Amino acid sequence: MTQHEASTDDANFLRIDHVSKWFGGADRHAGMQVIDDVSMTIEKGELAVFVGPSGCGKTTLMRIVGGLDQPTSGTVMLGGEAVKGPDRRKGVVFQSYSSFPWLNVLDNVKFGLRFRDGLSAREKDEIARHYVDLVGLVGFESFYVNKISGGMRQRLALARTLAADPDILLMDEPFGALDAQNREFLQVQLLDIRERERKTIVFVTHDVDEAVFLAERVFIFSARPATIIEEIRVSETLPAKRDLKVKDSEQFLHLRNRIQAVIRTQARRTEEEMLRVAARRR
Numbered sequence: 001m002t003q004h005e006a007s008t009d010d011a012n013f014l015r016i017d018h019v020s021k022w023f024g025g026a027d028r029h030a031g032m033q034v035i036d037d038v039s040m041t042i043e044k045g046e047l048a049v050f051v052g053p054s055g056c057g058k059t060t061l062m063r064i065v066g067g068l069d070q071p072t073s074g075t076v077m078l079g080g081e082a083v084k085g086p087d088r089r090k091g092v093v094f095q096s097y098s099s100f101p102w103l104n105v106l107d108n109v110k111f112g113l114r115f116r117d118g119l120s121a122r123e124k125d126e127i128a129r130h131y132v133d134l135v136g137l138v139g140f141e142s143f144y145v146n147k148i149s150g151g152m153r154q155r156l157a158l159a160r161t162l163a164a165d166p167d168i169l170l171m172d173e174p175f176g177a178l179d180a181q182n183r184e185f186l187q188v189q190l191l192d193i194r195e196r197e198r199k200t201i202v203f204v205t206h207d208v209d210e211a212v213f214l215a216e217r218v219f220i221f222s223a224r225p226a227t228i229i230e231e232i233r234v235s236e237t238l239p240a241k242r243d244l245k246v247k248d249s250e251q252f253l254h255l256r257n258r259i260q261a262v263i264r265t266q267a268r269r270t271e272e273e274m275l276r277v278a279a280r281r282r
């Protein structure tokens, strides 16, 4: 492969091509369209954030990218291969906790390592402890999941997914249930992890500040059925290396206000649509 071809592959690491999704049949009377012809490419190592009104189809798109659901039409390619189902290349961290109650914190993280070949038990232990440290769970290694808080469970789910060393991290409101302080702690950790490991990350959030702080690119989705209405290259405005101080900068506030205004318009559209549906039923 020539160098040129290799870099083209990296530029198209994740390729979503004309994806549409209907639930209950692709027909306006029987079914409901949730995604409408969405296309995008995400570079290897990029951090892309999806924002959009509630119920517009973000989780559905993430599930399709993760291989957990199929598009009605269109394709998703990851690293040049069609996404057919879930596998180890795709690490998924969704808002609902997904850790094993019968394992303690350290063993939950080790569980993420089970498919990594060529590691001794000692190396697995070291890697697991590294991620436990990274997400701030040192001291809780021997605690069972039902003995740690919801926020800690989210940290644990992140540590376990990272330990599996996936090619892409799909994170759907992973910090949604955290208080502001925990949230900022994990935002900073995530940027740190990304810089060190050059992970490709797709992140969904309702928190516009979180979106701007984390993203290289923000994709703003329309009300359902989801289309991309705007793509904002945050990295053209904010520095690549960010700390929490950036949140006080004028550029940051300008970006967040701009995104917020677009989302507000879309949310209003959703409300109007719901009122129309209710009126028709009456």
Ligand SMILES: Nc1ncnc2c1ncn2[C@@H]1O[C@H](COP(=O)(O)OP(=O)(O)OP(=O)(O)O)[C@@H](O)[C@H]1O
Binding pocket: 023, 024, 034, 052, 053, 054, 055, 056, 057, 058, 059, 060, 061, 224
């Ligand atoms: N399996 C399913 N069967 C039928 N409808 C579904 C299914 N999954 C999701 N939907 C519908 O698809 C629409 C989009 O849902 P989705 O969860 O993707 O939205 P979202 O953008 O993630 O919302 P939120 O921001 O609130 O998480 C909703 O109207 C939802 O009811």
Ligand SMILES: [Mg+2]
Binding pocket: 058, 059, 060, 172
């Ligand atoms: Mg969702």
